[in-house]
Amino acid sequence: MRTLIKKPSLLTYIYAGNLIKNGEIVAFPTETVYGLGADATNAEAVKKIFIAKGRPQDNPLIVHLAEKKDIQKYVTEITENQQKLIDAFMPGPISIIFEKNDVICDEVTAGGKTVAIRIPENEVARKFIYYSQRPICAPSANTSKRPSPTIAQHVYDDMNTKIPLIIDGGATDIGIESTVVRVNKNYVYILRPGKINAQMILEKTGLVAMSKMDTSKIPQSPGTKYTHYKPKCDMIIIKNDVTKNMNDIYRQKTKEGKNVIIFCKKENVNKYQNKNVVVLGENSEDASKNLFTYLREYENNDLILCEYFDNGDMVDALFNRMIKSASGNLI
Ligand code: TXA
Ligand code: MG
Numbered sequence: 001m002r003t004l005i006k007k008p009s010l011l012t013y014i015y016a017g018n019l020i021k022n023g024e025i026v027a028f029p030t031e032t033v034y035g036l037g038a039d040a041t042n043a044e045a046v047k048k049i050f051i052a053k054g055r056p057q058d059n060p061l062i063v064h065l066a067e068k069k070d071i072q073k074y075v076t077e078i079t080e081n082q083q084k085l086i087d088a089f090m091p092g093p094i095s096i097i098f099e100k101n102d103v104i105c106d107e108v109t110a111g112g113k114t115v116a117i118r119i120p121e122n123e124v125a126r127k128f129i130y131y132s133q134r135p136i137c138a139p140s141a142n143t144s145k146r147p148s149p150t151i152a153q154h155v156y157d158d159m160n161t162k163i164p165l166i167i168d169g170g171a172t173d174i175g176i177e178s179t180v181v182r183v184n185k186n187y188v189y190i191l192r193p194g195k196i197n198a199q200m201i202l203e204k205t206g207l208v209a210m211s212k213m214d215t216s217k218i219p220q221s222p223g224t225k226y227t228h229y230k231p232k233c234d235m236i237i238i239k240n241d242v243t244k245n246m247n248d249i250y251r252q253k254t255k256e257g258k259n260v261i262i263f264c265k266k267e268n269v270n271k272y273q274n275k276n277v278v279v280l281g282e283n284s285e286d287a288s289k290n291l292f293t294y295l296r297e298y299e300n301n302d303l304i305l306c307e308y309f310d311n312g313d314m315v316d317a318l319f320n321r322m323i324k325s326a327s328g329n330l331i
Contacts (some may be wrong), residue, residue, distance in 0.1 A: 003159060005152050005166045008124045012167060017131035019164055025049055027141045027155045028128045029169030030120040032093050032177045032194070033148040033292070034155050035064065035138030036163065037128070046107040046137060052162040054144040060110040061137040062095045062118050062178070066129040071117055074103050074135060081183045081207055088204040091119040091126070093174055093195045097182040108137045118178055124169035140177060141166075147229045147292040147325065150175050154296055175289035176314075176321050181209070193317040195288075200313070211316065228324040229292065231299035235326040237319075239308035243271050245331055246305055250275055258302040263294060265307050276301075283312030291318065295325055 006012045016026045023045040025038050036052060038045040040063045050057055065071060068090055072078060075098035078086070085096055100115035109115050120126060129136050140148040143158040152168035159166070179194030181201075188201055188209035198209035238245050246262060250272075253260045262272050263280040265287075280294060281287030287309045298304060306326065309318055323330060 001161050001164060003156060003161060003163055003166065005156060005168050007168050008127070013127050013131040016128055016165055016167060017133065020045075020132040020134055020136070023048075024165075025052060025163045026128070026132075027149075027152075027159060027163060027166040028125055028138070029122055029152070029167065029172055030064075030125045030138075031122040031173045032120075033150055033172055033175070034141040034152070034166075035125070035136075036141040036155075036159070037064065037132075037136040037138040039132070040104050040108045040135040040137035042134075043105045043107045046105060049137070049139065050107075052159060053139060053142070055139060056144070057107075058110045059139075060112055060116065061108045061139050062116040062180075063104055063108060064125065064129055064136040064138050065117060065119050066126045068119060070135070071098070071119075074101060074115060074117065075099060076101050079183065081185075081188070081205075084205040084207060085181065085183065085188070085201070088201075089196055091121040093121070093178040094118065095178045095180045097180070097191075104135060104137075114182075116180060122169065122173075124167060128167060145227045145230050147231060147295040148177060150289075150293045154292075157296075171293075173289070175292060176317055179317070183207075193320050195285075195314055195317060197313055197316060227327070229295070229321055230325060230327065231295040231304060233299050233301055233303055234329070235295075235304040235306060236329040236331060237306050237308055237322050237326050238331050240331060242307055243268070246272065246307070247275075249305060249331075253303055259300075260303045260305060261298045261301045263298075263304060263306040265309060268307065280306065281309070284309045284314035284318040285312045287312075288314045288318045288321070291321055291325070 095116040095118040141155045179196040180192035201209040262277040266282040
């Protein structure tokens, strides 16, 4: 199959919409990362996503809608607390879990009774969904286990010959995936951290949100148990005694003949003079925006040494992605 990359235009949306209605897959930008979209009511189309990504079938997909008023078409009820989250954060980088009705097919939810729903803020995403006239289930548009795609070229690198169309909306804003939340009677459980954090949820809705790490009883997002975001080379996160550990490991590994690259905070770049170093960002927000992009760009080294970021609103979300990229290697 030939994979086309097209800039957003009326013609592109109409073409993409027709592909979706015909049961094909289309990659599209969102404000978080690029997604691999299909008609969430068409089991055969949904299966193609799992095949294109090499994704385990027990890992459910998020359903993307163009407008809030559409949510009720796919769920059994919207509770008061869910409504508070919808009002506060949608459209935006959040996926809320609901009890599903029968419209969304079982392949999307891995046979489960719940469905995660997200309304992207990105205009290209919303127009694409609108012209498709379907609920669009979409995982991140990477091959399973690879870093999520933040530009159309990343999608092409992973999906060339596997899908007919990539809509190229430029680089994504946020760079890591949406916050996934589940609402119980009184609490919001953060199953996957993202740009919208517990403090924002408390401030805007009055609801107490806790991360799944704080609780042992609540169900996790199935996806969190798999290997994720791995670059081709080894990676270590340096959190303690940063300058000393960074310089020591760099020296030792370089001596062993390894090509090493440092991802650092802007304020620390001068501490690594004469070393192979790039600034990942000033704070957790811009480091999040760059993380997956840099992982793909610099994975041809033998080792990535990455500083921990303790500043900004996305500390948890960024660390969650970093530690997975590094397969748990933390110093
Ligand atoms: O920002 C995003 O959310 C991106 C863009 C494309 O919208 N999508 C994305 O999809 O990250 P994916 O498939 O790569 O990750 C979805 C996560 C997985 O960890 C999955 O297990 C979880 O959401 N998930 C989906 N449906 C769920 C459900 N019903 N219950 C619990 N977790 C669910
Ligand atoms: Mg993903």
